[in-house]
Amino acid sequence: MYKRLSLICTLFILSFGVLNAQQDSFQQEFAIANENDVYVLKNTDRYYSNGILLHYRFIPKADSWLGRRKRQENKRIIDIELSQKFYTPVNLTLTDFNDYDRPYAGWLYAGFTVLDFPKRNQRLEYGLELGITGRPSGAEAFQTWYHATVGFPRPRGWGFQIAQELAANLKANYQYQFSLVDGVLDLVTTSSAMVGSAFTNFVQRADLRVGRLQALNESGFANALIGQRNSDWRNHFYFFTGYGQQWTLHDITIEGSLWNDRSIHTEELISNVRHLRVGWAASSANTTFRMTYHALSEEVEGGRNHDYVGFELLLRFGPNN
Helix, strand or coil, rough: HHHHHHHHHHHHHHHHEEECCCCCCCEEEEEEEEEEHHCCCCCCCEEEEEEEEEECCCECCCCCCCCCCCCCCCEEEEEEEEEEEEECCCCCCCCCCHHHCCCCCEEEEEEEEEECCCCCCCEEEEEEEEEEEHHHHHHHHHHHHHHHHHHHCCCCCHHHHHCCCEEEEEEEEEEEEEECCCCHHHHEEEEEEEEEEEEEEEEEEEEEEEECCCCCCHHHHCCCCCCCCCCCCCEEEEEEEEEEEEEEEHHHHHHHCCCCCCCCCCCCCCCCCEEEEEEEEEEEECCCEEEEEEEECEECCCCCCEEEEEEEEEEEEECCC
């Protein structure tokens, strides 16, 4: 735990070391994020146990098939993602899967997403995810290695994890920014849907932000800090808090496959989950650092509330070739 916290502190210091870099317009971005409940400092390792998320974003050339759009002045960003997430029950030392309150599950996936900004205060996102569960996800190997390295208890239930299966999801997301006090206070609403053989859910969320803000199409909040910017663009720093409701019809990491019952241990999901988050972010022209605390209500019948913290570092560069 201390090694990981040291790494996060190092990334934090490095990010602020370049926050005052020259404000050029970069065309590409790399992002790395880690989400884990160990950062809550409760000595827990359960439910959404760990997530490692990697993103590469770029502005497509205007004459390419990805860059074609009705209004050339509107920004379009392409997001390519490779991420791993895994889930465990509360007690990792139990050997009888009948005592687990959530299945062991790994989800390794790649994503392709288009981010369009039809107006300065709007973002439309749509894309595809393709992933795999079971041992090929690498979750069992990673958690076993990590726990042995840092001295955590050895997880004993990966032999009962959600079975191997390829799965795909279509996703869409729409954000709208309401300015309450120009450049200082706003409200961002998010409506999203995911439909597929891994996850099918619908989310409605609202986030209140306060600080030094930019329009949505020039904000790290919307991952929109690459591409053309207004001449009066400025560094920004803000706090945010949000509340959302998620309605879930299917979750492969809880219920197993839609098509078969090969998973030894599954559970019944709770269809309506509440999600509270609080965080802050700071951005310069070429760097963003973001920290977010998440608190979720029960996702599984007979389960408990869950919370975790995510750290994210975004580095921009370019120009595009």
